[in-house]
Amino acid sequence: MAEVSNKRILFKEYITGAPKETDMVPTVGTIKLKVPEGSKGVLVKNLYLSCDPYMRNLMNQPIEGQESYILPFFPGHVVTGFGVSKVVDSDHPNFKEGDYVWGITGWEEYSLVPSTDALFKIPFTDVPLSYYTGVLGMPGLTAYAGFHEICTPKKGEYVYVSAASGAVGQLVGQYAKLMGCYVVGSAGSKEKVDLLKNKFGFDEAFNYKEETDLVVTLKRYFPEGIDIYFENVGGPMLDAALLNMRVKGRIAACGLISQYNLEKQDGVHNLFMLITKRVKMVGFLSMDHYGSYPEFVEKTRSYIKEGKIVYVEDFVEGLENAPKALVGLFSGRNVGKQVVVVARE
Numbered sequence: 001m002a003e004v005s006n007k008r009i010l011f012k013e014y015i016t017g018a019p020k021e022t023d024m025v026p027t028v029g030t031i032k033l034k035v036p037e038g039s040k041g042v043l044v045k046n047l048y049l050s051c052d053p054y055m056r057n058l059m060n061q062p063i064e065g066q067e068s069y070i071l072p073f074f075p076g077h078v079v080t081g082f083g084v085s086k087v088v089d090s091d092h093p094n095f096k097e098g099d100y101v102w103g104i105t106g107w108e109e110y111s112l113v114p115s116t117d118a119l120f121k122i123p124f125t126d127v128p129l130s131y132y133t134g135v136l137g138m139p140g141l142t143a144y145a146g147f148h149e150i151c152t153p154k155k156g157e158y159v160y161v162s163a164a165s166g167a168v169g170q171l172v173g174q175y176a177k178l179m180g181c182y183v184v185g186s187a188g189s190k191e192k193v194d195l196l197k198n199k200f201g202f203d204e205a206f207n208y209k210e211e212t213d214l215v216v217t218l219k220r221y222f223p224e225g226i227d228i229y230f231e232n233v234g235g236p237m238l239d240a241a242l243l244n245m246r247v248k249g250r251i252a253a254c255g256l257i258s259q260y261n262l263e264k265q266d267g268v269h270n271l272f273m274l275i276t277k278r279v280k281m282v283g284f285l286s287m288d289h290y291g292s293y294p295e296f297v298e299k300t301r302s303y304i305k306e307g308k309i310v311y312v313e314d315f316v317e318g319l320e321n322a323p324k325a326l327v328g329l330f331s332g333r334n335v336g337k338q339v340v341v342v343a344r345e
Helices: 053-059 129-133 138-150 169-178 190-198 214-221 236-244 272-276 286-305 319-331
Strands: 003-011 024-032 042-050 080-090 100-106 110-113 119-121 158-161 182-187 204-207 226-231 245-253 280-283 313-317 337-341
Touching: 003 319, 024 319, 042 100, 042 129, 053 319, 080 129, 100 110, 100 129, 129 337, 138 169, 138 226, 138 245, 138 286, 158 169, 169 182, 169 190, 169 226, 182 190, 190 204, 204 214, 214 236, 226 236, 236 245, 236 272, 313 319, 319 337
Parallel strands: 158 182, 158 226, 182 204, 226 245, 245 280, 313 337
Antiparallel strands: 003 024, 042 080, 042 110, 042 337, 080 100, 100 119
């Protein structure tokens, strides 16, 4: 039975505050390129790894009584996350050697995936495989389901997207434009603002770091108010959006990246607007919408092939650079979807 070297990234220990590269430790182990018989597992070679903001929350010490939708990282164990992989060996009838898959895997060269519940066979290979870490994977499904199923958009509505140049936000804006909506996005640099307006087709965009009063800023871009707010940030941005919502507006709460590194999170002071304006605010997870994946991937692939949706990726080469790539998410270092290239085949 062949045994090969296996580079890995281990999680060091639970943290408070902002993550550091040293919280994740590169190491080298070995792995047998054979799935144990009867295990129903799958052995994969990892090609592309996804860096996502939710991973910061998995670095916290679990608190008894606080349920999580996903297992935290365990000190001394391999970091886990979404990735694109190629099946090397399989004991599962739905997967065979040579299949390309996306789903939860390890931050390592090869991973034994014991449960295939969060593993999807890649249906189309006429687009870049890395797209299944983003536009055709978890972030894409998050954008598609959050916008269409949670926000129930109508043509001509006013849509605001925070963290709009990120993996999810850039897609929400483009889905909204395809629906005939007016779309404004915010981001943290001039480069990202230009991307929103000139590449992704947003009607307007602004750099939130240059604004002194977000309530006034949103009023400037939405004098008649916001119908749909796709929430990726939280804190003062959510407070400002609440004051600018229209009657019967909808807020899809996808993420709160401004809060993940805080020991004491910001309070939200304008929740009374949910009552007076009859605003619906819904938190959701992509896994709630896995049943929509076939419809989503078919439509979005068509949009990509027709040039109706464009997608920007930010590649980092080499597994050893994965910790730096993940940490960079929280300072806005990446432009577009952050992807770590482990191997190209």
